[in-house]
Amino acid sequence: MIVVISGGPQSHPERSPAGTDDALGDKLAFLRKPTAYAEATAWVEARETHMSWVFLTEGYAYKLKKPVRYSYLDYASLERRRSMCEQEVLLNRRLAAWVYLGVAALVRDAAGQLALCAAGTPVGGTVVEWLVQMRRLPEERMLDHAIRRNAVHEVDAARTAGHVAAFLAHAPRAARTAQEHIGRQRRAIAENAAAIAAARLPGGQAERVTERLSAFLDNRNGALESRVAAGKIVEGHGDLRPEHVFLGQPAAVIDCIEFDRELRLIDPLEELAFLWMECIRLGAGQWGEMFLQVYLRESGDRAAEELLQFYMSSRAFLRARLALGHLDGAHDAKHWLGKAEEYLEIAGRFAAGL
Numbered sequence: 001m002i003v004v005i006s007g008g009p010q011s012h013p014e015r016s017p018a019g020t021d022d023a024l025g026d027k028l029a030f031l032r033k034p035t036a037y038a039e040a041t042a043w044v045e046a047r048e049t050h051m052s053w054v055f056l057t058e059g060y061a062y063k064l065k066k067p068v069r070y071s072y073l074d075y076a077s078l079e080r081r082r083s084m085c086e087q088e089v090l091l092n093r094r095l096a097a098w099v100y101l102g103v104a105a106l107v108r109d110a111a112g113q114l115a116l117c118a119a120g121t122p123v124g125g126t127v128v129e130w131l132v133q134m135r136r137l138p139e140e141r142m143l144d145h146a147i148r149r150n151a152v153h154e155v156d157a158a159r160t161a162g163h164v165a166a167f168l169a170h171a172p173r174a175a176r177t178a179q180e181h182i183g184r185q186r187r188a189i190a191e192n193a194a195a196i197a198a199a200r201l202p203g204g205q206a207e208r209v210t211e212r213l214s215a216f217l218d219n220r221n222g223a224l225e226s227r228v229a230a231g232k233i234v235e236g237h238g239d240l241r242p243e244h245v246f247l248g249q250p251a252a253v254i255d256c257i258e259f260d261r262e263l264r265l266i267d268p269l270e271e272l273a274f275l276w277m278e279c280i281r282l283g284a285g286q287w288g289e290m291f292l293q294v295y296l297r298e299s300g301d302r303a304a305e306e307l308l309q310f311y312m313s314s315r316a317f318l319r320a321r322l323a324l325g326h327l328d329g330a331h332d333a334k335h336w337l338g339k340a341e342e343y344l345e346i347a348g349r350f351a352a353g354l
Contacts, residue, residue: 024067027106027129030114031055031062038118051075056136062104062116063088063132073259082130088258089132095167095237096252104133137246137254144242147284156247157287161294163251164240168268169299171234176265178225181233182217184262185224189213189314192321199324201341205348209317212351216310220354223307227267232301238264240275242282268295269303273311281316281346306354313350319343 032055034041041057048054051073053064065084069076075084085103092100102119106129109115117123119133139145143160146152193210217224227233237244238257246252257263272295276288296303320343326336 026114027064028053031064031106031116036114036116038116038121055131059136060101061134061136063134064106064129072263078127078129082127084259085130085132091256091258091264092254094171095163095256096246096254098250099135099137099246099252099254101133101135104131105129106131134254137252138248141246141248142243143245143247143279143287144282146247147242147279147282147287152247152284152287154290157290158294159249160245160247160251160253161291162298164245164253164272164291165295165298167253168234168236168271168295169301171236171268173231174233174235174265176228176233178221178228181228181267182221182224185314186214186217188318189217192314192317195321195324196317196340196344199327199340201344205344206317206320209313209344209347209351212354213310213314213317216306216354220306223304223310227269227307232267232269233265234268235261235264236266236268236271238266238271240271241278242275242287245275267311268299268301269307270311270315273308274315276308277312277316277346277350280312281342309350309353313347313354316343316347316350320347 028046030036031053032044032046034044034057037044037057037060039057039059041059043058045056046053047056051066051068051070053066055062055064063085065075065081067076067078067081073084075081082103089100089102104119105117105123105127107115107117107123107125108128109125114128115125116131140149140151141156143152143157189210193206196206236256237253239255240253244253244255246254269292272288272292275291276285279285279288292303292308295301320340323336323340323343327333
């Protein structure tokens with residue numbers, strides 16, 4: 001059993017602090033030991049993401065944020081990492097209250113020894129790091145794994161879709177103007193296009209996607225304007241992908257974007273179009289469509305086909321850019337290049353219908 005933890009948008013760091021409060025290597029070495037944890041565990045699995053280290057024991061997951069600073073987030077200081085751990089727990093409890101247990105403290109005692117204080121236990125010693133503590137989820141019950149094994153059961157998907165629909169239907173509305181909403185879409189397209197162009201991918205697909213998405217914003221943005229006028233922009237999850245969707249009981253969705261509220265201010269249709277697009281990529285678009293239809297039924301909302309196509313194309317365009325962000329220094333560059341090309345093809349497919 002594991003909990004799936006994934007990083008957010010990929011980028012190159014503006015600055016990684018040369019020195020931190022305590023040697024990161026010492027912390028990582030300690031957290032790899034089964035004896036570091038109060039609960040009995042025979043082993044620890046360490047997984048590295050773009051922004052975090054995750055330590056998996058038999059029953060729990062502990063996420064340590066790397067001391068880095070990017071254009072879109074700042075984890076450089078110990079205090080900032082504490083604040084972001086608390087924010088991650090608070091925000092993710094909206095959709096996975098029983099999974100997110102709280103913030104654990106890694107401390108150094110008077111003798112210089114490290115110790116881990118689990119969430120909710122007294123903290124003794126000098127805190128040198130903060131970690132998000134979560135319950136582990138069975139990997140096979142995550143939507144992406146279930147799709148790959150052709151093991152999604154309709155009753156499970158419907159239950160989780162209802163959980164997501166209720167959240168999006170009642171999420172706090174965000175005060176946005178049409179100009180702000182459309183401007184954000186325009187900036188995202190430009191940023192994605194520039195990053196993909198720098199990779200010099202053959203075929204001209206990125207240029208065609210950019211042209212069609214930009215033309216939609218220039219000439220047919222009434223659907224976006226109407227969403228804003230109807231007060232549909234909410235503070236949502238921001239990263240609704242199959243690998244974050246748990247199909248068990250209770251239903252849960254993990255790993256929302258905690259580091260930038262702007263990225264959580266989203267049209268529910270964009271949130272669900274993203275999930276649908278990812279399900280299509282995995283060869284099981286019917287499950288993403290189910291999530292959308294359950295939301296529409298439960299909320300009374302309506303979806304214009306051209307708007308869904310725009311959102312699906314723009315999200316695939318973003319994912320192509322993020323895949324390319326892994327190429328610098330990656331040992332599996334061929335994998336990430338192939339993934340970028342796959343997303344770009346999907347972006348082009350949906351853009352062609354606009």
